[in-house]
Amino acid sequence: MTYTTKTFNLPELSGLSAKQIKVHLGLYAGYVKHVNLIPEKIAQLAKENKLENQYLIHELRRRFGFEFNGMRMHEYYFEQFENEATERNANSALEKATTEKYGNGENFIAHIREVAGSRGIGWVVVYADPRANTIHTVFVNDHEVGQLAGLPVLLALDMWEHAFMVDYVPSEKASYIDAFFANLNWQTIEARFENTLQS
Amino acid sequence: MTYTTKTFNLPELSGLSAKQIKVHLGLYAGYVKHVNLIPEKIAQLAKENKLENQYLIHELRRRFGFEFNGMRMHEYYFEQFENEATERNANSALEKATTEKYGNGENFIAHIREVAGSRGIGWVVVYADPRANTIHTVFVNDHEVGQLAGLPVLLALDMWEHAFMVDYVPSEKASYIDAFFANLNWQTIEARFENTLQS
Amino acid sequence: MTYTTKTFNLPELSGLSAKQIKVHLGLYAGYVKHVNLIPEKIAQLAKENKLENQYLIHELRRRFGFEFNGMRMHEYYFEQFENEATERNANSALEKATTEKYGNGENFIAHIREVAGSRGIGWVVVYADPRANTIHTVFVNDHEVGQLAGLPVLLALDMWEHAFMVDYVPSEKASYIDAFFANLNWQTIEARFENTLQS
């Protein structure tokens, strides 16, 4: 089983330059490469059948979450910009759920912005918890520290410095987040939530 | 929204004493308590409406993944022992998928044991990746370091020292893992996998 | 350069059984072994001179902090019990510094106990910061998450579950900490602090 680097159908984005996106997609491709490399290397080391390879195998595997999430989170991120930006659908199940949790859809966006103000680098991630019929918004350090176990991802906002530093310096993070929301195709996010209701 | 401490319908377990399970369930209850405490504290701090509370809020929220996963992973763990131990169903979709990935069902179990030999404390977690029609088995440090983003959890093996040290010392980990597999209700795990195929 | 497993001149300890100490020293020996294994494996992989080994080397080295600190922190820990428990010296430089920071020596101990109440597993570590003429007491997750960069270690209290679970269950942590302080040779800790004043 090999993962492939996806191509995203991105329109021209507002507030995010072509160079910024190109650099970012280049980093995404690096994650896909290493997601494939880890099991390949583990298989090689296992085949050598040396007891002393066990430790190498364990330490390679321990890093899988970093690379896998580096791949998958970037897929969630870029998919959100595909086709074209759309408004939130006031009649969507997502709007209903976010209104229940955060008061209304605008508050939900304000909440994401507030979480994005967390220090360090990582992701703002919005999850559904189908077992409890609720939504959680957290800050994940790096790609793999603090992901909520087993929960489907609804929205992913990349707060690594590489996501914006071609276009902005760190003190201009707010403008980057403006650009993120300006380019968001909410239909994608609403569909992700719909999908969690069916299972 | 408040999470409640679940009661698990546990049979008498082989190789895991009643005291071990009682201690472990007590720790589980602590996670549920703190999962509820974090949003409550954040709401209090937000209501005070002081700019300087922002940092406290962010740092409390950063810890949510530890507590949430501490709760949820233990739920996955104890659910697997509910009702009674059952054999693997050779005709299940899970058996088909694990055979494809690991050669056969016995190899799958051997693989989990191998991953459980990773140094440090945490969990062996088996996930489905429905996007790629495959299965991943990783070692998660603590509760929240290295969880695979967005993937449903199929099987959870607790490798914290508290999971076995009432009954075993660390050099007897293999006996603990024997006990884990002896008590496993595979129907629960097979049903989790079935569930990922429907969405 | 090879690290060797140290032998500690431990008296009979109060509140910590011989079995507890034996299990704990066994784990310490595992860290020493792996501290030596990592550079050895890296050297082997580097000698093969394959570009593709680079990633393995990096991921092995990333784990060095876990193993090295697992070794060194346990050395700090057991050295503190060597020879015999002694009272705090009211005229020591340490007593002066802790009084300045925490009010008095008893408050210092109360502070360590408070920090030890942090959730999760790891260490309470007291450091000197010679650049700022002060002392810091923090909780380090696992062995390697949150160590203060470049600061000499004065006192190390092991809060991994293996440090006490032969003798106590997690809800009895307070008794374990009682035992820790009952067995402490404060001369060792005072000498560590003296040493930071000379450089």
Next chain:
Amino acid sequence: MTYTTKTFNLPELSGLSAKQIKVHLGLYAGYVKHVNLIPEKIAQLAKENKLENQYLIHELRRRFGFEFNGMRMHEYYFEQFENEATERNANSALEKATTEKYGNGENFIAHIREVAGSRGIGWVVVYADPRANTIHTVFVNDHEVGQLAGLPVLLALDMWEHAFMVDYVPSEKASYIDAFFANLNWQTIEARFENTLQS
């Protein structure tokens, strides 16, 4: 005790723009601010004397390593550029120690470059281990994951994206590292090592 934002006596640097340095120093100031904020907030919360504040205090303190190291590592970093770049002193104790470990001084630099190729963001850190008369070079994730406990820092190379992305994109990391070495005042690093020999 309050930490103050240091001013560094920086010459004009080659390969690192004035804007890059200004942005970077701005981030450094943020760490100093938060190093002071954490104990201040903890003191406030402790004064309220509510049992329920304990958890907030613990979670704030858990983050101290991130902020403290964010401050201290940047101090190590910028100090290395103070005054002016100098060549390595072939007669220094450091040269002797690095030759013993890495073959010769050039190999030492090549080794740092190799470690800098580790994936993710963080620091290459060179430490002395006075207990074992040796040197270790590791990659620290973020600021606080994998720091070697108790060891004095000799050299710090910032591999966060903010350290270079004003001037370079991530695929040009090698040019940033060239600039780092071109601007290094080796006397500072040699003096740090000398200092570890005296205690």
